[in-house]
Amino acid sequence: MNIWLWILVAVVAFLVGVAIYDVLQKRHAILRTFPIIGHLRFLLERFGPELRQYIVTNNDEERPFSRDQRRWVYASAKRQNSYFGFGSDNHFDEHDYIFIRHSAFPATAPSEGPVAVAKVMGQWRNRPGAFRPESITNVSAMSFGSLSGPAIEALNRGSKIANCLHNTGEGGISKHHRHGGGLIFQIGTGYFGARDDTGKFSLDVLLESMKDAPVRAIEVKLSQGAKPGLGGLLPGAKVTNEIAEARGVPVGITVASPSSHEEFHDVETLVDFVESIAEATGLPVGIKSAIGQVDFWADLAAHMATHNRGPDFITVDGGEGGTGAAPQVFADHVSVPFREGFSAVFSAFANVGLQDDIVFIGAGRLGFASDAVVAMGLGVDMINVAREAMLAVGCIQAQKCHTGHCPTGVATQQRWLVRGLDPTDKSVRLANYIDALNHEMVKVATATGVSHPALIDPANIEIRNGDGQLHSVTEHYGLRAEWFGDARRSKLESALTD
Numbered sequence: 244m245n246i247w248l249w250i251l252v253a254v255v256a257f258l259v260g261v262a263i264y265d266v267l268q269k270r271h272a273i274l275r276t277f278p279i280i281g282h283l284r285f286l287l288e289r290f291g292p293e294l295r296q297y298i299v300t301n302n303d304e305e306r307p308f309s310r311d312q313r314r315w316v317y318a319s320a321k322r323q324n325s326y327f328g329f330g331s332d333n334h335f336d337e338h339d340y341i342f343i344r345h346s347a348f349p350a351t352a353p354s355e356g357p358v359a360v361a362k363v364m365g366q367w368r369n370r371p372g373a374f375r376p377e378s379i380t381n382v383s384a385m386s387f388g389s390l391s392g393p394a395i396e397a398l399n400r401g402s403k404i405a406n407c408l409h410n411t412g413e414g415g416i417s418k419h420h421r422h423g424g425g426l427i428f429q430i431g432t433g434y435f436g437a438r439d440d441t442g443k444f445s446l447d448v449l450l451e452s453m454k455d456a457p458v459r460a461i462e463v464k465l466s467q468g469a470k471p472g473l474g475g476l477l478p479g480a481k482v483t484n485e486i487a488e489a490r491g492v493p494v495g496i497t498v499a500s501p502s503s504h505e506e507f508h509d510v511e512t513l514v515d516f517v518e519s520i521a522e523a524t525g526l527p528v529g530i531k532s533a534i535g536q537v538d539f540w541a542d543l544a545a546h547m548a549t550h551n552r553g554p555d556f557i558t559v560d561g562g563e564g565g566t567g568a569a570p571q572v573f574a575d576h577v578s579v580p581f582r583e584g585f586s587a588v589f590s591a592f593a594n595v596g597l598q599d600d601i602v603f604i605g606a607g608r609l610g611f612a613s614d615a616v617v618a619m620g621l622g623v624d625m626i627n628v629a630r631e632a633m634l635a636v637g638c639i640q641a642q643k644c645h646t647g648h649c650p651t652g653v654a655t656q657q658r659w660l661v662r663g664l665d666p667t668d669k670s671v672r673l674a675n676y677i678d679a680l681n682h683e684m685v686k687v688a689t690a691t692g693v694s695h696p697a698l699i700d701p702a703n704i705e706i707r708n709g710d711g712q713l714h715s716v717t718e719h720y721g722l723r724a725e726w727f728g729d730a731r732r733s734k735l736e737s738a739l740t741d
């Protein structure tokens with residue numbers, strides 16, 4: 244046979260071998276779904292930094308997550324080397340740049356194991372199901388429907404390994420949520436998983452949905468940062484048997500989520516709703532919201548302080564938060580960024596003396612130690628991660644979530660795309676990432692001389708102002724220093740040793 248024919252046969256045999264290996268292996272979703280061609284992505288990932296350094300963007304330019312940030316998540320998730328060489332390439336003189344003042348006498352703390360939250364969720368209202376969350380970092384609300392079944396399964400299994408909480412999102416509890424990870428059941432305006440046949444909220448259906456699922460708390464969603472004040476439609480084509488079952492809606496029929504709740508319309512009725520669910524379930528109940536008009540928060544705090552009732556936890560989502568799909572004007576402009584929004588909410592509760600009773604959860608690109616530590620310096624107790632968790636289970640920031648064609652099988656329901664994602668392998672990656680973030684925060688805490696991120700004195704976290712000077716983050720975001728003084732610190736310290 245002609246030598247060229249032999250070479251051709253060898254090349255074809257090699258490619259067939261690679262294709263078979265790609266389709267059968269479970270480590271890389273991209274290769275399982277796109278055999279052979281998927282290797283291009285890894286080649287580009289390998290040599291992309293060198294190419295882009297001269298041609299396209301620098302390490303910190305891309306949004307929502309820069310290359311450095313993605314690299315840190317991927318490396319942490321795979322327990323690979325997540326260090327950076329040759330020092331920082333950031334501009335230290337930039338406006339809003341964060342500096343953390345370390346101590347001459349750093350503390351020590353364990354480098355592994357869960358990093359529990361200082362506060363007990365539900366303690367303020369003596370809920371029978373009050374508990375101390377075992378991980379500062381937790382998985383933020385993302386529904387089955389916006390994410391694939393295997394992605395939800397990976398998040399749930401990973402949450403079990405990491406001892407963190409997995410928020411269901413507003414799509415109810417599916418079979419993919421039942422792999423042992425503790426749940427926060429989210430109730431949105433569509434009341435999915437908690438609605439009767441007419442679409443109205445039903446406590447009985449809620450209790451039925453929660454049966455046999457490890458639900459630790461319930462979150463009533465007022466809004467999310469990427470699309471606050473906006474309802475949504477789930478097209479009939481996406482309402483598969485499994486999605487219909489989890490949400491309690493008919494298969495194949497378009498369902499609408501209204502822009503606001505039918506069950507309440509002001510502070511008093513909102514608090515009534517929260518209390519009725521807490522009474523029926525015995526669990527801590529919280530609310531989640533993006534921050535727009537701030538009067539609401541002052542009214543809510545005043546009402547709670549006067550009547551001694553209301554949500555056990557408050558999740559604040561920054562305007563920079565993510566979604567499966569949203570109109571651009573909402574994603575880009577409606578609701579304020581996390582730090583400004585959270586500071587307004589914390590101030591409202593601190594003004595009435597409730598800041599140490601409520602558990603505050605923050606979300607909005609907080610899945611990196613520096614951002615998480617700043618959030619904790621502003622008064623956050625727990626960090627929720629959504630897109631960073633997606634990165635950990637294989638998302639490559641292709642930003643096609645709204646098209647249904649997610650190449651990694653994370654945010655799609657298409658069977659041939661979804662089959663690429665192996666939930667068992669990816670669950671370990673999520674757990675590794677959660678653990679890495681918790682412990683990177685602990686490392687920062689010890690560098691400042693304390694053993695737990697909740698104890699970091701916010702006076703030691705500074706930001707460069709527009710005037711070029713460094714100011715403490717609390718001062719910069721309008722929070723009073725006395726809210727973070729010795730009294731608060733000793734309360735947290737004794738809670739941590741309980």
Ligand SMILES: Cc1cc2nc3c(=O)[nH]c(=O)nc-3n(C[C@H](O)[C@H](O)[C@H](O)COP(=O)(O)O)c2cc1C
Nearest residue numbers: 383384385412413564565566567607608628629630
């Ligand atoms: C795919 C996707 C689906 C989401 N679904 C919900 C949801 O059902 N309910 C909700 O309150 N927030 C939802 N969010 C918002 C996240 O829970 C989170 O608040 C926001 O993305 C900010 O966190 P991040 O910056 O870590 O992504 C979703 C986000 C994404 C990316």
Ligand code: SF4
Nearest residue numbers: 638641642643644649
């Ligand atoms: S479409 Fe892209 S950004 Fe969205 S989940 Fe998939 S890989 Fe990630």
